[in-house]
Amino acid sequence: MRIKYATAEELNGFIDALRDETNYIDSDEIKPIDLAVGYDGKNKTVHILPAAIFIAAGTGVKIVGHGNENVPSKFGVTYHEVINAMGCSYQSDPDDILKTVELSGFGFYHQRYLNPKLASLLPKRQEFGLRNFLNTIEKMLNPFKTTKVLIGVTHQQFITKYIQIGTHVGFKDIFLVNGLEGGIEPYTNRETKVTTNRIFSISIFPKKTETLKITEKTTVKENANLCIDILKNKDNPFREWALLTSAIIISAYNIENDIKKSITLAEESLNSGAAYECFEIYKSVTKNRKIIF
Numbered sequence: 001m002r003i004k005y006a007t008a009e010e011l012n013g014f015i016d017a018l019r020d021e022t023n024y025i026d027s028d029e030i031k032p033i034d035l036a037v038g039y040d041g042k043n044k045t046v047h048i049l050p051a052a053i054f055i056a057a058g059t060g061v062k063i064v065g066h067g068n069e070n071v072p073s074k075f076g077v078t079y080h081e082v083i084n085a086m087g088c089s090y091q092s093d094p095d096d097i098l099k100t101v102e103l104s105g106f107g108f109y110h111q112r113y114l115n116p117k118l119a120s121l122l123p124k125r126q127e128f129g130l131r132n133f134l135n136t137i138e139k140m141l142n143p144f145k146t147t148k149v150l151i152g153v154t155h156q157q158f159i160t161k162y163i164q165i166g167t168h169v170g171f172k173d174i175f176l177v178n179g180l181e182g183g184i185e186p187y188t189n190r191e192t193k194v195t196t197n198r199i200f201s202i203s204i205f206p207k208k209t210e211t212l213k214i215t216e217k218t219t220v221k222e223n224a225n226l227c228i229d230i231l232k233n234k235d236n237p238f239r240e241w242a243l244l245t246s247a248i249i250i251s252a253y254n255i256e257n258d259i260k261k262s263i264t265l266a267e268e269s270l271n272s273g274a275a276y277e278c279f280e281i282y283k284s285v286t287k288n289r290k291i292i293f
C-alpha cells in the first residue's frame with residue numbers, strides 16, 4: 001500500500017470501516033464547517049490558524065476541528081496544542097462540545113473520543129514512522145456530520161481523491177487549500193491555490209513580497225502568545241496573515257470566491273473585539289474541564 005498507494009475506492013472502503021467505529025456528533029442545526037487538516041501538525045513554521053479560527057468565529061462562522069498529537073510522519077505541533085497553550089482544554093462529552101460551538105463558534109473533538117480504536121493504533125503508527133493511508137482519511141471522517149469542509153492539501157495530485165472522499169462522507173461544499181505545510185494557512189511569499197467542488201477556484205497572492213519570519217523556531221507557548229496578541233488586536237507583523245487565513249475560512253463557510261469581502265469581515269471581527277470575545281468564551285467554557293491522561 002505504501003508503494004502503490006490507495007485508489008479512491010479503496011480509501012472509501014477504509015473510511016467506511018472507520019466510520020463504523022466513530023462516535024458522531026450531530027451538528028445539523030448548527031451547520032459548522034469542518035477543518036480537515038493533517039493530524040501530524042507542522043514542524044517548520046508557526047501556526048496562525050488558532051487566531052484565524054476565532055477571528056472567523058467573530059463574524060458568525062461556526063467551526064469544528066478534530067485531531068491527535070505525535071502523529072507520523074511529521075510528529076509536528078498541531079493547532080489544537082497551540083490553542084490549549086492559550087489557556088484552553090479538550091472536552092470529551094459530545095453535548096459539551098456542541099454547546100461550545102454554539103457559544104463560542106468553535107469546538108474541538110479529540111480522536112481519543114471520536115474514534116478510540118483508531119486512536120489506539122497510534123503507537124504502531126509511530127513505530128512505523130511513515131505516512132500511510134490513515135493520514136489521508138482520518139481527517140475526512142466528518143465526525144460532526146456536517147456538509148461543509150475546508151481541507152488542507154499537501155500535494156495537488158490528491159485533490160481529486162479528496163473531493164471523491166469528501167462527497168462519499170456527506171460533504172456537499174468542499175474547499176481545498178494547497179497551503180503552508182499542507183494546511184489551510186496561505187503561503188506568505190508565493191501563490192496559494194484554493195480548489196472547490198464548484199465551478200470556481202481561487203488564487204491568493206500575498207499582499208507583501210517580504211517573507212514573515214514564520215520559519216523561526218518558536219515554542220508552543222510563544223506561538224500561543226503570538227495568537228493571543230493578534231486576537232487582542234495588538235500591532236503585530238502576523239496580523240495580515242491571520243486575517244487572510246480567517247478570510248479563507250469565511251469564504252469556505254459562506255461558499256463564495258470574494259476573498260476581499262471576507263477580509264473586510266475579518267477586520268471588523270478583530271477591530272470590534274468580537275474575535276477576542278469568542279476566544280474568551282471558548283477558554284472559559286473549556287478550561288474547567290481539563291482532561292488528565
